[in-house]
Amino acid sequence: MKIWQILFCILLGALSCAGDSSNDSAASPDVFLITIDTLRADHIHCYGYEKIQTPTLDRLAEEGIRFTNAFTPSPITNTSHVTIMTGLLPGNHGVKDFGVMLNPKHVTLAELLKRLGYQTGAFIGSVILDSRSLSPGLNRGFDFYDNFSSPAVGKSRWGRVERRGFDVVQRAEAWLDAHQSGAPRFVWVHLYDPHDPYEPPAPYAQLYRDHSYDGEIAYADAALGNLIAYLRKRGRYQQSLVVVTGDHGEGLGEHGEQTHGIFLYDSTTRVPLLVKLPEMRMQGRTLAAQVRTTDILPTVLDILGVTNDASLDGRSLKPYIDGTETDGRPLLGETNYPMNFGWAPLRSVREDDTKFIEAPRPEFYDLKTDPHETKSLYEPWNPAVQKMRGELKTLGTLAAGTAANAGTVSKQTSDELRALGYLHQRDDLTSSSVAEPSLLPDPKDKIIEFNLIHSALLDVDSARFAEARVKLKEVLRADPQSSFALGQLADIELKTGKFLESAQDWSHASELQPGNSGILFNYGKALKSAGDDRGAESALIGSLKIDPNQYGARLLLSEVDVHLRDFDDARDQLEAATLIHPTFDANRRLAEVLLDEQRYADALQLLQSLIKQRPNDAHLYDLLATAYSGLKQAKDAETARNRAASLRVGSKNN
Numbered sequence: 001m002k003i004w005q006i007l008f009c010i011l012l013g014a015l016s017c018a019g020d021s022s023n024d025s026a027a028s029p030d031v032f033l034i035t036i037d038t039l040r041a042d043h044i045h046c047y048g049y050e051k052i053q054t055p056t057l058d059r060l061a062e063e064g065i066r067f068t069n070a071f072t073p074s075p076i077t078n079t080s081h082v083t084i085m086t087g088l089l090p091g092n093h094g095v096k097d098f099g100v101m102l103n104p105k106h107v108t109l110a111e112l113l114k115r116l117g118y119q120t121g122a123f124i125g126s127v128i129l130d131s132r133s134l135s136p137g138l139n140r141g142f143d144f145y146d147n148f149s150s151p152a153v154g155k156s157r158w159g160r161v162e163r164r165g166f167d168v169v170q171r172a173e174a175w176l177d178a179h180q181s182g183a184p185r186f187v188w189v190h191l192y193d194p195h196d197p198y199e200p201p202a203p204y205a206q207l208y209r210d211h212s213y214d215g216e217i218a219y220a221d222a223a224l225g226n227l228i229a230y231l232r233k234r235g236r237y238q239q240s241l242v243v244v245t246g247d248h249g250e251g252l253g254e255h256g257e258q259t260h261g262i263f264l265y266d267s268t269t270r271v272p273l274l275v276k277l278p279e280m281r282m283q284g285r286t287l288a289a290q291v292r293t294t295d296i297l298p299t300v301l302d303i304l305g306v307t308n309d310a311s312l313d314g315r316s317l318k319p320y321i322d323g324t325e326t327d328g329r330p331l332l333g334e335t336n337y338p339m340n341f342g343w344a345p346l347r348s349v350r351e352d353d354t355k356f357i358e359a360p361r362p363e364f365y366d367l368k369t370d371p372h373e374t375k376s377l378y379e380p381w382n383p384a385v386q387k388m389r390g391e392l393k394t395l396g397t398l399a400a401g402t403a404a405n406a407g408t409v410s411k412q413t414s415d416e417l418r419a420l421g422y423l424h425q426r427d428d429l430t431s432s433s434v435a436e437p438s439l440l441p442d443p444k445d446k447i448i449e450f451n452l453i454h455s456a457l458l459d460v461d462s463a464r465f466a467e468a469r470v471k472l473k474e475v476l477r478a479d480p481q482s483s484f485a486l487g488q489l490a491d492i493e494l495k496t497g498k499f500l501e502s503a504q505d506w507s508h509a510s511e512l513q514p515g516n517s518g519i520l521f522n523y524g525k526a527l528k529s530a531g532d533d534r535g536a537e538s539a540l541i542g543s544l545k546i547d548p549n550q551y552g553a554r555l556l557l558s559e560v561d562v563h564l565r566d567f568d569d570a571r572d573q574l575e576a577a578t579l580i581h582p583t584f585d586a587n588r589r590l591a592e593v594l595l596d597e598q599r600y601a602d603a604l605q606l607l608q609s610l611i612k613q614r615p616n617d618a619h620l621y622d623l624l625a626t627a628y629s630g631l632k633q634a635k636d637a638e639t640a641r642n643r644a645a646s647l648r649v650g651s652k653n654n
Helices: 003-027 057-064 077-086 109-115 165-177 211-233 293-303 318-322 337-341 385-397 400-404 410-420 447-461 465-478 483-495 499-512 517-529 533-546 553-561 567-580 584-596 600-613 619-629 634-653
Strands: 031-036 065-071 117-123 145-146 183-189 239-247 270-274 285-287 331-335 345-348 354-358 364-366
Touching: 031 293, 057 211, 057 239, 065 364, 065 619, 077 109, 077 293, 109 117, 117 165, 145 165, 165 183, 165 337, 183 211, 183 634, 239 293, 239 447, 270 293, 285 385, 285 447, 293 318, 331 385, 337 447, 354 385, 354 619, 364 385, 410 447, 410 600, 447 465, 447 483, 447 499, 465 483, 483 499, 483 517, 517 533, 517 553, 533 553, 553 567, 567 584, 584 600, 600 619, 619 634
Parallel strands: 031 183, 031 239, 065 285, 117 145, 117 183
Antiparallel strands: 065 270, 239 270, 331 345, 345 354, 354 364
16 A cells, blocks of 8 residues: 555544544533522523623523523522432432432432543532532532532631632633543532622622622623633533523512521522523523423433433423423422421422412412412412322421431531521531421511521621620520520620620520530530539530530540549540540540540550651650650650650741
């Protein structure tokens, strides 16, 4: 074969490969899922809101398909996102509280696309979706999941509990730059900016000075615009499948709810949904049928031509896009969040024209004549009410099983939740022992208290303790039995050095909830800070009788025992703590107690094992020197002291 024939064959093969690559790209487009937190559909320009400019979302609506009546089943961020990622209702995927692990039997969209050869990356804007703490399991299927630093660095909320939209997008773009060729990409970008507190950066703070929530949306739109421009510049936008939605809405004062999580009205459950197809097929279409965020996963798979045999609550939206389906789909909604405050959970069914909300005082609305849900027409004998009540049986019982499914989070994570204005069911400051939801207060009667509590939590995070006190005392005037408000107030007094006042508030809270181990633990902490070791010992022992598996309570009780010179009990508490959670800190404290008891040989053995874990810990060498001195091993003690000094010098130099 002549050289030109060989070159021709090589060129022909290259062209053939290029053609195959193009076909593969068309068959397996990049998929971008954009979730914008706390985004009301009726506050976007392309949804008819004239007070805002959202050019990116508007253009996506022009180049894609706009669903005008899309709804989420949950007004809570992690719950609603798990619904999007699994195509399941909260009652089926089980993530109804912060820190609940997503059951591995529920396959995520990322896992499904990973099986198809996709490279997968997730970029989150809030610690509430961190897969190591508040949203465990949500990272399944992602090659890279951009969690927050642990522990979070710095006092600012930016980078500690929240990231600005442009930061999130830049992180996503950097990952995309490193994954330019080869397999298609699935990228999830979560923009948290519209979530309260509303603090848009310049120039949006000035442009929307009277509507800061809108300013946050406009800023998030600009951040998304940066990502879309990036994709256009690299020639990836045209072929990509882009889905943009909100996880839930925002109350903005409707029905008295300033934020979200408590109610199931449209203000917090209606979200935007935009779908831009590859090659911008069906662009500019507007579809009015009622759809759900549970429908997103099966829609993505259907558009990609993927068959999924899993049993899902959602169904593909492709029949609407193709025009073969027009009727709306019923929405089942629920929120357990009120139970964190000792109030009843809510459940709902929404049809195209009616909505039923199951509550201690049930509600029923005709959405045609009353779209803002202002006048309940509930009558128990109404056939529509009875039908919708039947549909709610698919959600199961929200009573006794709720607390058992509560998430377990660390003290640091509890603080992060409060910094975002949230609590969870196992928070130290609150719990409800009432099993039957119908016996709990109706959230409608508690919404003013909720708004004050939520605002107070944000005040505490910003060290505005005086403002937080005023709000919590207002809650207590409205409800003197609110052990939660008392606990928050007591926590503020503890933070600001008012230890006796803190102890008094915790004492009152423990009288209101005598079986609450968390309240007794905090009561003990306040008494210890006030110098009442005997009182602290009694409170902590009482707390551990209720819940013996409290790591923090055992550590604190060991400190109290040391002050009381009861070394035997201090050692017992620390040994029990290491059985609960064998951490370095508990073992170091145990070594210190052994030294206080002059059990130098036992302390030496424990310290030597700890130094293997942390060979550059100067304090351990100080303790080691004490142990050697007690054993009359002066040379070894001197070596340990020198090592401690050397480590401290090195630390200063670094």
